[in-house]
Amino acid sequence: MQEDFHYYATYCAAFLAGFSHEESLDICYSAQFVDLCSRTLLSKIGGPLNAATTQLQLEMMDARTDIIGLQDITRIWASFHFLPADLYAKKEKRTKRYMDRYRLICGPNGDLLVKTVEIAKGNGLQHIGIAMHVLADTWAHRYFAGTPSLVINNTDDHFYELRDEWRKVKFRHNPSAPDDIENGLYSNSLFQSRENSIMNLGHGRAGHFPDYSFATYKYLPAWGEYQEIIKDNPSDYKKAFSQMIYAMKYLKGSIDTFEKGRYEDSVFEKYGDRIDSILRKRQLNACSDWKAFGEELSGHEIEDFDIEKYQEEYQKAGKKEKDGTYIGGFIVAAKAQKAMVTGEIFKSGNRLAGLSKIISKGKGILKLLKIK
Amino acid sequence: MTQFQRVKSILYGILLISIAILIMSFPAESYTFILALIGTGFFLSGVSTLVYYFTMSRFMVGGKRSLYTGAIMIDFALLTLSFNDVPRVYVLLYFAVLHAFTGLIEILRANETRRNGSKHFKLKLSHGIMDVMLALICIIFIKDTIIAVFIYGFGLVYSGIMHFISAFRRTTMLQYIP
Numbered sequence: 001m002q003e004d005f006h007y008y009a010t011y012c013a014a015f016l017a018g019f020s021h022e023e024s025l026d027i028c029y030s031a032q033f034v035d036l037c038s039r040t041l042l043s044k045i046g047g048p049l050n051a052a053t054t055q056l057q058l059e060m061m062d063a064r065t066d067i068i069g070l071q072d073i074t075r076i077w078a079s080f081h082f083l084p085a086d087l088y089a090k091k092e093k094r095t096k097r098y099m100d101r102y103r104l105i106c107g108p109n110g111d112l113l114v115k116t117v118e119i120a121k122g123n124g125l126q127h128i129g130i131a132m133h134v135l136a137d138t139w140a141h142r143y144f145a146g147t148p149s150l151v152i153n154n155t156d157d158h159f160y161e162l163r164d165e166w167r168k169v170k171f172r173h174n175p176s177a178p179d180d181i182e183n184g185l186y187s188n189s190l191f192q193s194r195e196n197s198i199m200n201l202g203h204g205r206a207g208h209f210p211d212y213s214f215a216t217y218k219y220l221p222a223w224g225e226y227q228e229i230i231k232d233n234p235s236d237y238k239k240a241f242s243q244m245i246y247a248m249k250y251l252k253g254s255i256d257t258f259e260k261g262r263y264e265d266s267v268f269e270k271y272g273d274r275i276d277s278i279l280r281k282r283q284l285n286a287c288s289d290w291k292a293f294g295e296e297l298s299g300h301e302i303e304d305f306d307i308e309k310y311q312e313e314y315q316k317a318g319k320k321e322k323d324g325t326y327i328g329g330f331i332v333a334a335k336a337q338k339a340m341v342t343g344e345i346f347k348s349g350n351r352l353a354g355l356s357k358i359i360s361k362g363k364g365i366l367k368l369l370k371i372k
Numbered sequence: 373m374t375q376f377q378r379v380k381s382i383l384y385g386i387l388l389i390s391i392a393i394l395i396m397s398f399p400a401e402s403y404t405f406i407l408a409l410i411g412t413g414f415f416l417s418g419v420s421t422l423v424y425y426f427t428m429s430r431f432m433v434g435g436k437r438s439l440y441t442g443a444i445m446i447d448f449a450l451l452t453l454s455f456n457d458v459p460r461v462y463v464l465l466y467f468a469v470l471h472a473f474t475g476l477i478e479i480l481r482a483n484e485t486r487r488n489g490s491k492h493f494k495l496k497l498s499h500g501i502m503d504v505m506l507a508l509i510c511i512i513f514i515k516d517t518i519i520a521v522f523i524y525g526f527g528l529v530y531s532g533i534m535h536f537i538s539a540f541r542r543t544t545m546l547q548y549i550p
Contacts, residue, residue, distance in 0.1 A: 064377055095427045151432040193441065195428060222432045 001140040002211050005237065007032040007305050008290030010132050012297055013241055016267055017248035021300040023125055027248075030129025030330055031136075032305050034080050037334065045311050050338075051331040053080045053130070065148055065196040071354035073201065074104070074147040078353055079341035080130070080334075081137050082106035082146025082202055083113060087348040100350045101152045102223060104145040108138040108239070109260040112344055117247045117258045119340055120333070126326065127333035128251050132244050134337070139240035140211055141203060143221050143229060147352055148201040150193065154222035155205045162216040169217065171207060179208060181282055213237045213279040213286060234279045241275060242267055378539040385535030392528035399521040404456055406524050407463075411453035418445030464520050468510035471527070475503030495537065502530055 010031040014024035037053040055063065055076060063069050078084060085107025091099065113135060120131035145152045160166040161184055171188040179186045188207035189199040203210045209217065210231065218230045245264035249255045268275065271293075278289040294302050314327040322328040345353040391409075395402035421442035429435030455463070478500030482493040506523055513519040 066377065066380075068376055094431060098428050098431055151428045151435065154432065154434070156434050193437065195424065220433045222434070224433065225431075226433055 001136050001240075002208075002285055003032055003035075003305060004286040004290050005136055005140075005213065005240075006035060006133055008287055008294055008302065009241060010129070010136070010244065011302055012290060012294045013132070013244040014128075014248055015294065015298050017245045017264075018252050018254055019248065021298045024298070025302070026125040026326070027129045027132065029305065029309070029326075030126040030333075031133040032129075033307075033330060034130055034133040034334075036307055037330070041307075045315050045327065047314065047327065047331055048335075051334045052076055053334050053338075060198045060201070063198060065194075065198060070148065070196055071352065073198070074345075074353045075338055075342050077146030077202060078104055078106075078345065079146075079338045080134055082141050082144060083110065083116065083134050083138050083341065084145075084345070085110035085112075085138070085142070087112070087345060087350065098151060100352050101145060101147060101149040103348065103350060104147050104149075104345070104352065105142075105152060105223065106138055106144055106146060107142040108135075108236075108243070110138070111260075112341060113138060114258060114260060115340055115344065116337065117250065119336055121251050123333060123336070124329045126330040127336070128248065130330070130333050130337055131247065131251070135244055135247060136240045139236040139243075140233070142236070143231070144203040144206075144210070146202055148196045148198050150195045150197070150200045150222065152221075152223050153200045153202060153205055154191075155188075155219055156222075158228075159206070159219040160217060161209075162218070166218070169209065179284065181212070181284060212284075214282045234276065237279050238268070238275065239263060381535045381539035385532040385539070388528045388532035388535065392525040392532065395521055395528075396525040399518050402521045402525075403460065403463075403518075406521065407452060407455050411449050411455075413449075414445050414452055415449035418442045418447075418449055421445060460520060461514055464510050464514050464523075467520060467523055467527075468507045468514075470507075471503045471510065471523075472507035475500045475505075475507060478503060495534075499534060 007028045011024045011028040014027045015021065019027060034053045037051070038056045038059060039049045039052045040056055040059060041047075042049050042052055053076065055073070060073075063073060065073070082104070083106055084104045086105075087103050089099075089103050089105075091102060094102065116131050116134050120127040159169045159171070161169050163184075167184055170183075170185045172185060173190045174187055177187055186207040186209050188209075189201075189204035191205070192199040194200075199205070206219070209215055210233070213233050215233045216231065217233075218228050220226060221229055242263035242265050245267055246255070246262055247258055249264065250258040274293060278286050278293065281289065283289075291302050310326040314322060314325045317325050317328065323332055342353045346355055395405060419442070421438050425435065425438035425442055429438040478496050480500075482496035482500060486493040506527060509519070510523055
């Protein structure tokens with residue numbers, strides 16, 4: 001997903017869940033910041049590098065994919081962008097090496113999603129924003145894994161988009177060229193036959209195509225045993241939106257429990273057509289449409305996302321005061337999310353995200369889990 | 373890069389330079405050794421590709437490619453290992469093409485890094501230029517086949533030095549691009 005959904009649509013969902021304009025802004029800022037909090041940014045502002053929630057393209061080019069590098073990449077991408085749907089998935093006659101990757105395939109309504117939402121409760125608006133980013137991405141990134149793997153993430157020539165009829169999607173390998181949505185021409189990562197090549201991370205082989213809300217497409221996922229999968233983004237993104245509202249109602253305290261597979265569908269009674277038209281509109285990003293919708297809902301102007309907004313506050317804060325800043329709160333929440341996901345992957349017997357150990361000092365889950 | 377990766381990079385650099393010194397000390401005898409080295413490389417690569425096929429990619433759509441690649445690599449290995457009697461000029465041509473291609477790719481990647489706003493493209497650029505120069509040397513000295521040993525040795529030394537440099541350089545040297 002992109003800024004349109006992580007920032008503006010998250011604002012709308014937060015407001016519809018009952019948060020105020022200011023609270024909704026803080027939540028959606030954090031949700032969008034997940035896509036920007038790289039090690040490069042953290043080193044610039046003097047933050048802890050293990051709180052990185054993403055990697056820049058150039059950082060990934062520099063990344064090694066030996067086991068140490070692979071674990072680092074997996075910790076970041078599986079925790080924040082490709083939350084595994086089922087860490088204990090079964091498939092017959094497969095090697096453990098294969099299953100370790102297969103079990104990291106992202107999807108909605110997994111046990112880890114429940115844990116993601118639950119650990120966000122009572123831990124600040126930044127944590128809610130992170131949880132909403134993760135939740136939304138489980139819909140957009142389903143069927144891909146947050147670890148570099150050819151056998152899971154590769155796509156081939158059989159890739160079609162539904163417009164008035166099924167049309168073949170063409171991919172090129174030019175990251176600097178914008179996607180041409182009219183002619184169905186998209187940039188993707190280069191085919192690399194090495195299993196752990198960084199080119200085989202997530203949906204890189206399908207480019208940004210899965211991130212477009214208007215896209216309905218069918219393809220052969222590498223893991224799918226030649227069974228075609230049809231991915232209906234407008235429908236999935238609607239579920240993502242209504243699930244975000246449901247989750248944020250829980251996080252706000254209006255609902256007692258968060259359960260898998262439940263949505264706040266009542267929102268579509270009033271706004272269904274509007275939301276549907278935004279999601280189905282063929283455009284590179286839907287920021288202006290979501291922004292207009294959000295402003296109509298709250299009656300307030302939604303400021304554009306500014307990456308610099310909270311950096312100075314964090315940089316100027318003393319060592320002990322940093323956690324009290326906006327970015328400080330984001331960092332604490334990001335580390336907790338990363339530790340939780342890494343810990344669960346480790347507990348399942350899968351070492352692809354590295355080791356996680358429980359330390360005894362401190363109180364509460366945020367201090368109990370430490371990333372090794 | 374982690375401490376473990378740095379140590380690994382240094383050890384690999386030392387290994388490459390040691391091999392380079394060894395083969396350049398005995399250029400006449402090293403020709404066979406280099407062929408054996410390349411042939412063994414192909415063979416190990418072929419075997420590992422076949423292992424990858426049987427453990428991973430046979431479950432994947434289009435995974436048979438690994439089976440074919442592995443078989444062809446083993447074939448290449450056998451061919452290279454039997455190259456001892458082939459005119460050495462072909463080996464020089466092989467080196468020339470190899471270095472020219474690698475050099476071109478490195479220069480393009482350096483240019484891409486520069487265009488993306490990073491100031492840290494010089495290492496890649498120097499690597500690319502060095503490779504292109506090695507390719508030119510191969511062509512200039514195509515009649516003096518013993519030079520192949522020195523080119524190969526020099527390539528190993530350069531690779532070793534690069535491993536040292538990447539082990540000691542800061543890994544947070546990339547510029548932030550919003």
